[in-house]
Amino acid sequence: MGIGTEAARQREVTRKGWLLSTPALIVLFCAAAGPLLVMAVYSVLTKGQYSGVVWDFSGDGWFRVLFERDIFNGTVSLADAHLTIFWRSVKLSLATTVITLILGLPTAWFIATRAVKWRAFWLFLVTIPFWTNLLIRTFAIMEVIKNEGILNTALLKLGAISEPIQILYTDTAVFLGMAYVYLPLMVLPIYAVMDRFDIRLIEAGYDLYASRWQVFRRVILPIIRPGIVAGSILVFVPSLGAYVTPRVLGGGKNMMIGNFIELQFGQGNNWPLGAALSMVLLVIILIALLVYVRVSTHEVERG
């Protein structure tokens, strides 16, 4: 009897689970997952003459992600312009991840070592910029780094420079903007791990004559590693797919993959290439997320 009712109960749980999730799945399918499938199809179609696609199979979209064919003699070569954009995206995203880690790790440590009643306050200070409109934060950093902005004004007044440094509309501006915008994404997961940190472990380290560096390297770092991995993924993934920050601060010339994708659906007018580029970006991000899942389950297994 027990087995029969247990199986019936499980069936009921499954049925209710699916039934109650169906409305959410429909909305997500219509306006998120479904369109992505359509785009996967578009990446293997032929580009339309003016815009859109012609319903004929073609590998041209994927081919053009990395290569170009000379229009006169048909020789195939690597598409240098595309490689430059990919390299800029990866380089700026890695740089953003490193700088946010350098700033974010001590910040998370600072918050985690405050008195318990003050932690929520400091955490709230990190959370406000995190939830503030991305565009507003990008405007804010733009006002700081532009030629008449407070950074250049301060440096001029101090006599450190004789004329304003052109930061806006350079790769540096995109880097500074992304570091500013994504810093909270590094602090929050590292803090989440540190919050459960047992201070007695550090005391034990010092009791055993470890230096500060040894305590940090051998006691603290191994424990907060999952937080560092989570934070790095959380910063790297949106940096790689960034669109607003490079558009506003890079000024059209310093494109990243996100802007390059948009270009294909606008002036570039090559929807299959745009769709293929989107798929490439999705695959890279999927790999990053899988690495994260592997590392975090590994941590759990090690205890």
Place this chain on the structure above:
Amino acid sequence: MARRAFNVTTLPGFTAIAVLAFVVLYVPIFTLVIYAFNGGSSVALWGGFSFRWFGVAWNNAAVQDAAIRSLVVAASASAIATTVAMMAALGTTRRGRFSGQTFIYVMINQPLMVPEIVTAVALLIVFAGIKIATGYTGLAYLIIAHAAFCIPFAYLPIRARLEGMDTALEVAAADLYASPWQAFRRITLPLMMPGVIAGAMLAFVISLDDVIITEFVKSAGQDTLPTYMLGQLRRALTPEVNAISTALLGVTVVLLTGFFLITRTKD
């Protein structure tokens, strides 16, 4: 010689870097807010304290229009997202695992993983086709697109709340001959309400702040406040943009404070 007590949690340079990080986080935002109160016409030169640009923004028909549209889209999208997320949360928690649960999780969290620009161009492709086929170009496209990416933000706080809830009360209600609907209406719903409100607030903020998907999905003349501000970039910036930003920032801070107060009273 007096020596300071050895503090085991101190690491050299960490406090200095943390202070630097907070300065870096807040100087740009404060600069933006301060210049919203600039009496002059420039975003760089200070022309005395004034509410002038708030007045200009308030009386600008395009801003009014965009603000109303932002609120309509955010309210509708967060209402839809919260409702469907609440149902999904009820279906996927507290009853043990079932086949397909992982698929449902992945689907719900998918908007958090896919870069917004990718979803935006995918929606552009699909909705452009539907717009031509049906001739309908209303707000429904923006509302459904926003509802979709708001679902994970509404779902996570509701699920967290449900998982922390004691099922004994619902069992007791059933023992006292409450119908499943009565038990839900009188017991489950009031108990999960803080999670629902928190989820709705996050969904509202996320919808209100969206730039990229809105920019690609909107039909002609359907600017929301963020896309209006993005459009202003092509012209010379005036403190009007700072004033709009400051107002949006105010709404975000108020909703977030509410969110924190609601989720903190949980324990």
